Amino acid sequence: MERKRGNQTVFFNNKPKIIGHYSIVGPKEGKGNLRNYFSEIEEKDDFFGQETYEKAERVMIERALDGAIKSANAKYSDVHLFMAGDLLNQIISSSYAARSFDIPYVGVFGACSTMVESLALSACLVDGGHFDTIACATSSHFSTAERQFRFPLELGNQRPPTSQWTVTGSGADIVSIKGNGPIITCATFGKVTDYGIGDVNNMGAAMAPAAMNTLIAHFKDTNTTPKDYDLILSGDLGKLGSEILIDLMEEQGYKLGLNYKDCGQIIYKRNQNVLMGGSGCACSATVFNSIIMKKLLTGELKKVLFMATGALLSTTSSQQGDTVPGIAHAVVIEGVKK
Amino acid sequence: MQEQERNKRYNAYVEAKIAKTHAWPSLFNSFWVGGLICTFGQLCNDLILLWFPSVSTQSAWAYTLIILIFLASFLTGLGVFDKIGAFAGAGTIVPITGFSNSITSPAVEFKNEGIIFGMCAKMFIIAGPVIVSGTVASMIVGLIYLFV
Structure with a gap:
């Protein structure tokens, strides 16, 4: 089958699979509709045991990656590349989280499209035979996004009716040529x-x-x-x-x-x-x-x-x-x- | 040119699509909460004058403001004020409580970026424009007063 059709779509013939996945969310998301589906819910502390929300976001990525690797029944040494991105300036959450792993790292930015962006890029690299297994992850935190893009948390303002609520959480996937999965x-x-x-x-x-x-x-x-x-x-x-x-x-x-x-x-x-x-x-x-x-x-x-x-x-x-x-x-x- | 036309059309479509917010319920909340804060201020003022007869009317106003500023700051620190503000809107912003909250909330938020460049520098990110326009307005009024 052809590898590319039109100007925008690429096809993967070697079947890159998602062999592991993990999701971690904060307290508010844990009370939402998908309570029974998330891999991990932090029930009370949206600081995730850290001093600042920025550090909390890193911890979420670390835990998500750890969980995804475990769910794939793999080891850290099996993962050949870590691809991640987030919303904060200079994607600090991802890069600082990557600091604690002994895995080559590629930072990506696509704002809220980062999960699909990194899945698509990982699939390209795996399908092309350059890497066997790639981990991709992304995160966001309500409180870090509010601080960067909007107003201080304690300011007594009203939110405009068209605004949305930034999800506190992180998701990670392991994309690989080996193993089983979607x-x-x-x-x-x-x-x-x-x-x-x-x-x-x-x-x-x-x-x-x-x-x-x-x-x-x-x-x-x-x-x-x-x-x-x-x-x-x-x-x-x-x-x-x-x-x-x-x-x-x-x-x-x-x-x-x-x-x-x-x-x-x-x-x-x-x-x-x-x-x-x-x-x-x-x-x-x-x-x-x-x-x-x-x-x-x-x-x-x-x-x-x-x-x-x-x-x-x-x-x-x-x-x-x-x-x-x-x-x-x-x-x-x-x-x-x- | 074509693009501008398309964008204009799209913006008009989105504008029409946004469900219009009903102003009346939020106006009602603003007025009764705002009124309550003002009544509380008046109460403080009257009680100060009643209990401390030596205090002048001018000083009583100052004390009342200090009490309101302190309470708003304190409630901001406790994490309660933003909830009242989200409910009452302008009702809490227009009285001096809103000004107090606008200075305390960034101070709390940016504390972890250091005392000087975090807390002190960013304390005025919201209140700053208010202070500047207040100062400029008083300069203009002063000039008018000088020549007229």
Whole structure:
């Protein structure tokens, strides 16, 4: 089979598999809808035993990687590359977490699309035969994201109705050519798309056009339609963003039906006061590495189109009045055939 | 050009899509909480004048402000004020309690970046613009007062 079709989609013929996965979340996520699916829940302490939230985020990545390697029945020495990214300036959570591992490290940044970005890149490197086994991880923390992008935690302000709640957590996957697990069959890399949304509190609207572009490119390149998937999963568009995506896709002649879901809308319960839903790198990472992986492993889901979106802004760009560019990457993961 | 047209259309579509927030419930909460804070301030003021007859009216105002500033700071430190603020909105921001909270909350937040460059420097990231505009406004008023 060919390795690339169209401008954006690559195919993996050597069957890179997800042989291990792990998700760790904070107290609020632990009270949400997926309580019974996460690998680990920190019930009380969102500092994870550390002095600062930034250090807490690193600990989450370390624990997620450790858990993913264990779930793959592997050792640290079996992992040949560690690929990770997060939301903080200079991706410090990932790089500082990597400091404690004796594994070559590649830092990636795709904002909240990092989980899919690193899965897609890992699959390329594994499929190409350059590495046997790659670990990929990402994280976000409500309190570190608030501090960097918004206001101090204790400030008595009201959140705008279109805003979302950053998920505290981390997810990790082990992608390997050996072993058993769901297979990554192809990946579509997205283009940076900006439809001129300037409101940093409306990420869903800023990212939805990027999601639409990637989905259309994917369906065209792979000659598929939304009906060919058991589940089309977007990362953190939230309630408003996914409604916009459905509208935009319909305009282009694609109907997203009941098989379309958004991680940001799954993770929290309605009464948890999260407005449009969850966001952050960990939103897609923890939802995928809990309920979705479980269903892929049991065979309940056979073919999943997993697409995560990211808003590629910084505090400097938004303060200088720039609009919010979005990106979306997608991978197709096929479950274990039963 | 085409892109600008597309972006304009998209922004208008998003604007229409956003469910309009109902202002009335939040206005109601703002007013009753804000009113309560002001009533409490007045109560402090009257009690000071009643219990300490030697205190002048001017000083009683100052003491009242100190009490309100202290309470807002204290509640910020306890992690309670942000919850009241999220409920009452402008009701807690407009009285001096909001100003106090806007200085205490970054101080708490950035404490772990050091006393000088963390806490002291970042204490004013929210209140700074208020202080600057207050100072500029008083300069302008002063100039008018001087010449008129």
